[in-house]
Amino acid sequence: MFNVEKIRQDFPILNRQVNGKPLIYFDNAATSQTPKQVIDVIVDYYSNYNANIHRGVHTLSQEATDAYEQARIKIQNHFNAKKAHEIIFTSGTTHGINLIANGFSSILKPGDDIIVSALEHHSNIVPWQMLCERTGATLKVIPMNLEGELILSEYDKLLSANTKLVFVNHISNALGTINPIETIISKAHTVCAAVLVDGAQSCPHIKPDVQALDVDFYVASAHKMCGPTGQGMLYGKEEWLQKLPPYQGGGEMIAEVTFEKTTYADLPHKFEAGTPNICGGIAFGAAIDYMNAIGFSTIAQYENELLEYATQQLSGIEGLKIYGTSAYKTSVISFNLEGIHPYDVGTILDKLGIAVRTGHHCAQPIMDFYNIPGTVRASFAFYNTKAEIDSLVAGVKKAKLMLS
């Protein structure tokens, strides 16, 4: 039985006040809060077994290595990867994307195409533009409709024998739309293109099965799913990871080094140059444990209730327009008040202790599509409540009164 009040006790930060008001944290799509179960793991690591991994013979190093590699297995199991070495620890989603983009620079030739979606975050556009500049490949974009959904018939037209890579986010950060990645993946495979899916926004809400999806690469960040910042994961099918060249040179990623030639280490170490964020990796494992203990179907069901409730309550405010109205979306509401700048609304809400994101959400092309400077975005997590949504609605009404 899901008990939100009990869950909230796991999150120390929810007890604090902001501007003299109890914190209402609705910026979960930017970063999630950290439960004490994960904080405890971080404290324990630095208090008891902080050491460098994979090389020391001493006890601390063994303990840290074991914990780090156990975390990799937790992540493997969570995403249902076939092998643990198909999980590469990264500093976050952006790192994973750049690792793949770099790998493809030795594969792509002029005349090749990369397909991305119109729903992307800047970090999902810029690495591919840079890759196209380096290789002479062309970047093509799957357009979206007014509901904020990708137009798949247009995707069909873009796919060809020249398509080498398709890149799409599982869920849009700006609008919350859940993209039909199963279809996108299977269609890409008909022309032998690889597919990279950005799971930064999906992993806090759903549990992806990379084998069932048959996705080639999948990336995510720990800090959006109750883990620490500076930590993420990249899943890659073994054959792809074997094929791609290493990203960064350094310690950990080599097998043998002479001045004539270096041979690279096996997976996953080939892509893990230097001392990694050891504590981050271990804490990521703990975060996954924490979320799985609650259960992703429970989380999804509760968050969906919050989304429906908030959509209904906010829609009752005259002059409020919600952007991203797909029937397939997660607990993100992007909105504007007519004639009022989102920055102003966000500023007033902050004064009321309510944390929302305002601006273009690093997704300027989406804002240009709607011809708006940005939106106010409230994104809910499983530790939020309907009472907090009531406060948001009251806050938006107050902002409207003050600003119009």
Next chain:
Amino acid sequence: MNNNDTICNFEKRKIVTIQDIQNDIIDEFSMFDDWEERYQYMIDLGKTLPLINEQYKTDDNLIKGCQSKVWVHAEMKDNNVIFTADSDAIITKGIIAILIRTFSNQHPQDIIDADTEFIDQIGLKEHLSPTRANGLVSMVKQLKMYAIAYQTQLS
């Protein structure tokens, strides 16, 4: 009232310093009891003041602040710099109104020498934080750049 008095008054008006104006603003804000009154005042300033001639709202005069846009125009009149500015966000515009009130119609050297600490004292510090991304930090820099340019012309 003789002619001499008028001249005296005129002289007095001309020597209202940036510091005087900032002190006035601090006094005005001290009358507000809470954030709501302060913000309502700024919002009203932002709503009512015509801040810039539409012809100057060009891309050249635009300071991109990620969240809100700010336009700044400067011209020289009787050895003083006249600033006009605008923003697409009303709270940003209210703060611009306060900044323009202190910096505009002043001698370039005085603008160069002035600071914006009074913003802290009226409880609006967070709006001039570099992380706020509202264009105001860049705007203050821009005002100073104009003042430096005009000061160079004068000397």
